[in-house]
Amino acid sequence: MELYFTNSENIAETEAEFDSFESRHILKTMRKKEGDSIHFTDGRGCLYLGRIVATKPLLKVQHELVKQLHWPPPTLTILGIGFIRPSRMDFLIEKTTELGVNRFYIFSSHFTTYFTKNSVRWEKIARQAIKQSNRLYMPDINISADYKKFINDISSIQYKFIAEQAASKKVTDILKKNLVNVEDNIVFIIGPEGGFDTNELNLAQKQGFVPLSFGEHRLRTETAAISAAFYINLLKN
Amino acid sequence: MELYFTNSENIAETEAEFDSFESRHILKTMRKKEGDSIHFTDGRGCLYLGRIVATKPLLKVQHELVKQLHWPPPTLTILGIGFIRPSRMDFLIEKTTELGVNRFYIFSSHFTTYFTKNSVRWEKIARQAIKQSNRLYMPDINISADYKKFINDISSIQYKFIAEQAASKKVTDILKKNLVNVEDNIVFIIGPEGGFDTNELNLAQKQGFVPLSFGEHRLRTETAAISAAFYINLLKN
Numbered sequence: 258m259e260l261y262f263t264n265s266e267n268i269a270e271t272e273a274e275f276d277s278f279e280s281r282h283i284l285k286t287m288r289k290k291e292g293d294s295i296h297f298t299d300g301r302g303c304l305y306l307g308r309i310v311a312t313k314p315l316l317k318v319q320h321e322l323v324k325q326l327h328w329p330p331p332t333l334t335i336l337g338i339g340f341i342r343p344s345r346m347d348f349l350i351e352k353t354t355e356l357g358v359n360r361f362y363i364f365s366s367h368f369t370t371y372f373t374k375n376s377v378r379w380e381k382i383a384r385q386a387i388k389q390s391n392r393l394y395m396p397d398i399n400i401s402a403d404y405k406k407f408i409n410d411i412s413s414i415q416y417k418f419i420a421e422q423a424a425s426k427k428v429t430d431i432l433k434k435n436l437v438n439v440e441d442n443i444v445f446i447i448g449p450e451g452g453f454d455t456n457e458l459n460l461a462q463k464q465g466f467v468p469l470s471f472g473e474h475r476l477r478t479e480t481a482a483i484s485a486a487f488y489i490n491l492l493k494n
Numbered sequence: 495m496e497l498y499f500t501n502s503e504n505i506a507e508t509e510a511e512f513d514s515f516e517s518r519h520i521l522k523t524m525r526k527k528e529g530d531s532i533h534f535t536d537g538r539g540c541l542y543l544g545r546i547v548a549t550k551p552l553l554k555v556q557h558e559l560v561k562q563l564h565w566p567p568p569t570l571t572i573l574g575i576g577f578i579r580p581s582r583m584d585f586l587i588e589k590t591t592e593l594g595v596n597r598f599y600i601f602s603s604h605f606t607t608y609f610t611k612n613s614v615r616w617e618k619i620a621r622q623a624i625k626q627s628n629r630l631y632m633p634d635i636n637i638s639a640d641y642k643k644f645i646n647d648i649s650s651i652q653y654k655f656i657a658e659q660a661a662s663k664k665v666t667d668i669l670k671k672n673l674v675n676v677e678d679n680i681v682f683i684i685g686p687e688g689g690f691d692t693n694e695l696n697l698a699q700k701q702g703f704v705p706l707s708f709g710e711h712r713l714r715t716e717t718a719a720i721s722a723a724f725y726i727n728l729l730k731n
Binding site for chain 2: 427
């Protein structure tokens with residue numbers, strides 16, 4: 258199934274419109290025409306089947322609702338990521354969204370060397386990734402310049418892990434204990450290149466984050482993040 | 495520890511030389527000078543400590559052996575990958591080498607749209623990745639235009655998995671059974687975009703490959719490959 262996306266505010270009861278980015282993709286790249294049927298999601302758990310009724314100025318469809326998952330998502334899969342180089346961050350967002358992350362916190366911390374408040378690019382990448390992986394939840398992307406505030410904000414999440422190469426616990430230790438279906442929110446936070454400083458690590462531990470090691474070998478932030486996203490999948494299944 | 499690399503043929507008993515790529519990296523980027531000490535590996539399990547004794551035309555060190563792991567690696571972590579777009583393949587090689595893959599087979603199959611016999615670029619990427627993750631094993635990269643021959647060539651590997659979205663077994667099923675340390679060679683093969691055709695899947699199953707699903711959601715080849723590499727780590731730990 259090819260899946261397309263439009264924001265929920267563009268979806269009325271029987272008609273929906275697509276933005277210029279998506280209209281161009283559907284019409285030019287995928288060569289859809291008036292009368293053709295397409296599947297699309299609002300990224301909030303709804304799957305629609307629509308028939309194209311207009312192509313200019315924007316693509317418009319008449320639609321019916323095919324499937325509706327619970328909104329908000331029943332459990333959260335959260336990644337907290339220290340800012341890294343944009344090209345690597347792009348890849349991280351794409352891969353981890355495919356793997357089912359439905360909330361991001363991108364934070365600035367001691368060893369951060371890059372920072373932007375602009376998440377538009379990542380939202381586009383996430384949109385492509387949910388279409389690719391046939392997911393009906395669009396992740397929301399939060400940007401936080403304040404590590405301390407970010408840690409406090411997410412401290413109520415049930416399962417909290419922080420990546421730390423020197424940690425005595427390994428990812429397999431938790432997995433061996435928890436290979437039952439975890440039906441709760443899980444957050445994994447991963448530092449920028451250079452990791453966390455001691456204060457940051459202590460602060461997270463005080464808030465209940467469990468330091469976990471991916472093994473003795475140093476991983477880049479995006480490699481650890483993709484591994485963490487897949488790891489959360491394993492914990493939840 | 496910063497780690498550098500030179501081929502074993504450039505390492506004599508007490509002196510070693512670095513190629514122009516690595517010499518430039520060590521001298522220009524890392525600003526090392528005559529007299530400085532550096533760690534380097536031959537990618538075959540040896541870690542050396544050297545002192546720079548010459549910088550022109552190529553960097554030369556006097557060295558001693560610090561650590562020697564078994565060569566060849568005691569167990570193989572193998573990925574078989576259907577060719578994908580070069581930019582995505584670059585990322586795949588980098589991430590999975592960080593995660594400990596020590597042998598690649600990159601194959602052409604029914605749904606392959608891109609093909610090259612040139613592995614030089616990927617060897618450079620793998621070299622950077624072993625340095626990044628402080629690994630002493632350089633993966634070897636094999637390119638196979640013949641899927642059938644490739645499958646036969648690796649059929650003697652003990653644990654064999656093939657990624658198949660529709661498979662009834664999930665990665666977690668195997669993990670639940672095998673959360674003991676698997677001390678044997680493991681291979682995971684992943685198709686190009688579009689996956690495997692029925693004949694290819696049947697051929698692999700006949701040779702003992704177990705079809706495994708990463709879940710109901712479609713993953714891109716490189717996302718499945720990175721997940722597979724992390725998964726093998728979990729099976730081995």
